Amino acid sequence: MAQVAFIGLGVMGYPMAGHLKNRGGHEVTVYNRTAAKAEKWAAEYGGATAPNPAEAASGKDFVFSCVGNDDDLRSVTLGPDGAFQTMKAGSIFIDNTTASAEIARELAAEAEKRGFGFIDAPVSGGQAGAENGVLSVMCGGDPATFERAKPVIEAFGRTIGLMGPAGAGQLTKMVNQICIAGLVQGLAEGIHFAKKAGLDIEKVISVISKGAAGSWQMENRYKTMNEGRYDFGFAVDWMRKDLAICLAEANRNGAKLPVTALVDQFYKEVQAMGGRRWDTSSLLARLER
Structure with a gap:
């Protein structure tokens, strides 16, 4: 059992912190910008709350974060009430935010100066993966x-790998999002084509999902896409944030991402349609408008 803090109780962080408490058996203190969310979590799981990240992190062995973006991450770590102000020597900060590789390297260097460890550890598997404790966790660090x-992360992670030094976890998450963007667009076009051709979508998917076209997206999203329901899964706003990180990194390293750039613009059109909070499979809605 370890003393653990968790900063950020969104749709991912809330169940992840719960698994650290119930499955991991750790003593967990949580902080969330909206205090009512932290109080709700504490009532549900029996943990403690803190009024700011610094108090949450004080004296803890492991401090997790899962917030929105680079700026949020800097605020909860390096801000006046940030976790880095109180973390003890020898402890470890584990960041599950999807952020840039640059911020990961920056925070890793700062943590080293202050005498504790840092792991960038973005996750994949969506809200369902977080709730079921079966996330894939891509790590960068020493x-x-x-x-x-790793043994602490195993409370909510099924596949946990060290990808390389600080920043490598974030770079791997970028690869993940690049692949998803192309897959979802391909699936949206396939379903759209099948409908126009008068085919039975259920029959089509039952056959092609068992062959080379099969994917997690096909297995888990085709039904809701076919029904025109886009309230399940990762939001378009979040995906555009992630793709912006991918494209910015590609500009730095010289990678060519023509499909990713195109799908990012398709998601921009979905946002303009009012789909900012629709899930990423709503690329089909753009084709059917």
């Missing part, structure tokens, strides 16, 4: 620090 953190 191998010895990773080995200490």
Whole structure:
């Protein structure tokens, strides 16, 4: 059992913190910008709350964060009431935010100066993966620090890998989002084509999902896409944030991402349609408007 803090109780962080308490058996203190959310979590799981990240992190062995973006991450770590102000020597900060590789490297260097470890550990698997505790966790950092953190991360992660030094976890998450963008667009076009051709979508998917066209997106999203329901899964606003990170990194490293850039613009059109909070499979709605 470890002393753990969790900062950020969104749709991912809320159940992840719960697994650290119930499945991991750790003592967990949570902080959330909206205090009522933290109080609700504490009532549900029996943990403690803190009024700011610094108090949440004070004296803890492991501090997790899952917030919105680079600016949010800097605020909860390096701000006046940030976690880095109170973390003890030898502890480990584990960031599950999808953010830039640059902020991961920046925070890793700062953590080293202050005498504690840092792991960038973005996750994949969506809200359902978080709730079921079966997320894929892509980590960047020092191998010895990773080995200490891994048993704690296992409370909510099914597949946990060290991808390389600080920032490598975030770079791997970018690869994940690049692949998803193309897959969802392809699936949207396939379903759209099948409908126009007068085919039975259920029959089509039952066959092609077992062959080379099969994917997690096809298995888990085709039904709701076919029904025109886009209230399940990762929001378009969040995906555009992630794709912006991917495209910015590509500009730095010289990678060519023509499909990713195009799908990002398609999501911009979905936002203009009022679909900012629709899930990413709403690319089909753009084709059917």
